[in-house]
Amino acid sequence: MTEATFSSGRILTAGLLALALGGCITSRVEDAREGITGIEAGESIVILAKSYHLGNETEDKYISCIEDALSRGSKGLRVIPHKQFVDSLFPWFEPRTAPAETKGLPKLMQRPGVAERIAEQNVRYIIWLDGDTDRVAGGGSLSCAAGPGGGGCFGFAWWQNDADYNAAVWDLNGLESAGSVTADVSGTSFLPALVVPIPLIARARAAACKGLADQLRTFIVDDPEV
């Protein structure tokens, strides 16, 4: 076996290992219901981030991930893209002007054209996302070197990401809160390297997206027995 083939094989093996193995993830998803939910055929939902004027830092990627997850599949919900919704109701869902509480909804619906525009899009629920993913800890050391004969890395590094998100569900039928769903996910990633680094990545944000979206779908579609 030539050195090049051996090297390629080693990298391939490391890649497969990295795919097969992942970091450690702990996840908790909960909901708190305040009213009876349910959604009719043709009704839609919209996912929005709470205002950054209030210090919220929910990532655009996370909103898109939740939108995709909720609209995908045979039981997918009808999701209005958030940018389209915000533009169609300009300027009443801008970071400065969006209602912070359901108490502001009746006044908002009385503004010229607002109720009509929402009705045109048949929006039943507005879901407000709050939260973000942060790196909360990390350590270890890793060094890499390269020369004419090749290169390599040696060492061990780790880091922990926490993804904490809250989704507040507003029912536009009654202009009231239907409840909320929270996802708290902690993921620890590892990067051991013995010549070739093998990343064992814990995708905390992706796990929080899947967990929150699954729970949201159940929350909205299912009508629990009282």
Next chain:
Amino acid sequence: MAGCGANVTLDPVTIPAPLIDPMPLSVAIRIPAEFEHYVHEDEVLGREKWRIDLGRSNAALFSQLFEFMFDDVTILGPDDDASTLPIDALVEPSIDAFEFSVPSQSKTESYAVWIRYRLKIYDSAGDMYANWPLSAYGKSEQFGLTGDEPLKRAAILAMRDAAALMIMNLDKSTAISALKDRPAATLASGRSAGAASEPAPGEQAAREQKSQLPKRREVTLPPPGPAAGPAVLSMEPNENDTRDSVPEGSTDD
């Protein structure tokens, strides 16, 4: 690259048609030259040199916004004379300050832009009627390889924020709607009646500014009536009122 600063040039901004009823006013907007070609240069942490050229974006934003907000709008260049126009008000926007932050400063993954605008509103006689400073804010998370696009996005969001603020508060803060078909002389008499007992601190500054006003429109003045001045003074009081009897610098937000 983000670490070395950048040259950022904004394209003209467009805003969606707002869901509002336009005010029944005939308004001219004068775009000063420095407003139409605003460039901000800064050095972040003594290393990154940034040059942000807002270009025509502000002029485009204000032109569109005012077209949506008022029944009749005339756009004027810096040297155009408003005195011959049959208008209720002349609005002159300017930028008092532009600030931004990049991730290397804020230790976050966000780019942020603050723009402090000022709207000066003149009545049909050319007298300054209101002077409203407003601060707008936009924030964008990091994306792409360089800081150009996130900073552009943050600037556009700040302009959009300014548009939302003006739609919400322009009339509350300036009482511009009271200028509808308002004879100029009655405004003057009402103002002097209101200011007679105790001149406001901003009055002197406003008077000084009158020397720099655009050319006045000559109008035939009806005799002062009892409803003249108090039309302004009896407007619903607002803590954010920045009409010219209020000291400059009081902010709306």
